[in-house]
Amino acid sequence: MRRSTRQPATAKPTAVADKAAASTTAKPRENGNAVAPDLGTATGEDGERNYWLLKAEPESRFENGVDVRFSIDDLAAKTEPEPWDAGIRAYAARNNLRAMKKGDLAFFYHSNCKEPGIVGTMEIVQEHSPDLSAHDPDAPYYDPKSKPSDPKWSVVHVKFRSKFAAQIGLKELRELGGPGRPLENMQMLKQSRLSVSKVNAAEWEYLSGVAEARASEK
DNA sequence: GCCAACGTTGGC
DNA sequence: GCCAACGTTGGC
Numbered sequence: 347m348r349r350s351t352r353q354p355a356t357a358k359p360t361a362v363a364d365k366a367a368a369s370t371t372a373k374p375r376e377n378g379n380a381v382a383p384d385l386g387t388a389t390g391e392d393g394e395r396n397y398w399l400l401k402a403e404p405e406s407r408f409e410n411g412v413d414v415r416f417s418i419d420d421l422a423a424k425t426e427p428e429p430w431d432a433g434i435r436a437y438a439a440r441n442n443l444r445a446m447k448k449g450d451l452a453f454f455y456h457s458n459c460k461e462p463g464i465v466g467t468m469e470i471v472q473e474h475s476p477d478l479s480a481h482d483p484d485a486p487y488y489d490p491k492s493k494p495s496d497p498k499w500s501v502v503h504v505k506f507r508s509k510f511a512a513q514i515g516l517k518e519l520r521e522l523g524g525p526g527r528p529l530e531n532m533q534m535l536k537q538s539r540l541s542v543s544k545v546n547a548a549e550w551e552y553l554s555g556v557a558e559a560r561a562s563e564k
Numbered sequence: 565g566c567c568a569a570c571g572t573t574g575g576c
Numbered sequence: 577g578c579c580a581a582c583g584t585t586g587g588c
Contacts, residue, residue, distance in 0.1 A: 539585050
């Protein structure tokens with residue numbers, strides 16, 4: 347996935363709002379997500395919380411003349427809710443974005459880099475709104491097919507929550523994803539090209555435990 | 565920089 | 577609406 351910091355943090359949902367939003371958000375929440383562990387702050391009105399995994403590239407790469415590099419440290423330095431993501435241009439990823447609720451938590455994954463892996467966590471602080479950067483010819487992920495009257499793409503706003511003492515690398519994730527293992531059904535391992543994927547509550551808790559254990563080893 | 569996997573597009 | 581061709585992702 348790609349992201350850009352170019353979209354102003356002040357971007358707001360407009361009255362136009364995503365037309366498909368109603369249908370995507372109307373779908374039932376994941377049944378697999380039982381009671382959320384007490385790991386965050388606000389939860390949605392229904393008391394449930396969903397979990398996600400979002401990819402960004404921590405190393406420089408130019409898209410339409412713009413460096414799309416964005417790491418967990420870049421997010422940690424932000425003082426305002428950060429729009430994520432000006433670069434999601436695949437429907438499966440977008441639909442996951444649109445299903446996110448305020449208070450949901452997400453892993454931050456470093457992709458397309460020397461040491462890919464999960465490096466920390468963030469919280470969804472504002473639900474989806476149209477990705478207006480898609481209409482900007484100078485934006486890294488300009489999409490001439492998206493019309494301002496009917497925006498195709500979406501962003502959510504996130505805030506930094508934590509950076510792991512040591513990342514959980516892709517190699518380890520794959521080992522944990524073997525038959526009968528804790529991450530056997532993890533979406534990011536099954537659909538490795540998806541830049542926004544679902545994480546179920548058991549996977550979230552398991553990986554949070556791995557991250558904690560890693561911190562105490564240090 | 566190679567290329568496998570897989571999502572998207574467009575001809576029919 | 578099938579599916580071959582094409583484009584992109586992202587690990588290596």
